[in-house]
Amino acid sequence: MSAVFESHHGWVVDIVADGIDLIGWRAMCSCGRWYGQPWQRSALPDGHVPAERRLHCPGGHLDPALTRLVLEEWECHHFEMQALMPVRLAFQDSESARQRLVEAVRFVRSTGASWESIGQVIGTESAEVAEQRFGVGPWRDTVSQLEW
Ligand SMILES: [Zn+2]
Numbered sequence: 001m002s003a004v005f006e007s008h009h010g011w012v013v014d015i016v017a018d019g020i021d022l023i024g025w026r027a028m029c030s031c032g033r034w035y036g037q038p039w040q041r042s043a044l045p046d047g048h049v050p051a052e053r054r055l056h057c058p059g060g061h062l063d064p065a066l067t068r069l070v071l072e073e074w075e076c077h078h079f080e081m082q083a084l085m086p087v088r089l090a091f092q093d094s095e096s097a098r099q100r101l102v103e104a105v106r107f108v109r110s111t112g113a114s115w116e117s118i119g120q121v122i123g124t125e126s127a128e129v130a131e132q133r134f135g136v137g138p139w140r141d142t143v144s145q146l147e148w
Pocket residue numbers: 007008009029030031032033034077081
């Protein structure tokens with residue numbers, strides 16, 4: 001799946017010790033690159049101190065209000081990812097443009113264009129600069145290796 005269309009869905013997972021004891025919870029995101037800080041399960045009602053990330057939940061299953069509390073961190077992550085979408089799209093556009101530029105240079109070089117001519121059209125007025133950018137060593141296969 002393209003990173004542009006990557007979705008972020010949050011949920012709460014149990015934290016279990018020794019495969020048996022439920023000791024807390026944390027929020028997770030479907031993107032796989034984010035997870036929230038742990039919330040500790042308190043066995044006693046007076047241990048319920050959300051400000052200290054301790055929750056009393058006798059049955060082990062968080063009620064909807066506590067689930068929303070644990071998911072608040074994930075909501076910040078989700079909003080941040082949404083806010084960063086223009087950056088992601090612009091970056092992908094620039095990567096695509098760089099790839100098209102490399103392919104165009106490869107094509108015109110294969111048809112006999114000089115480095116001097118290429119330098120003129122990319123604004124360097126220098127064959128050496130154009131060749132250094134696109135022609136040093138074997139053709140570069142990845143755009144990310146280009147230095148701009
Ligand atoms: Zn995410």
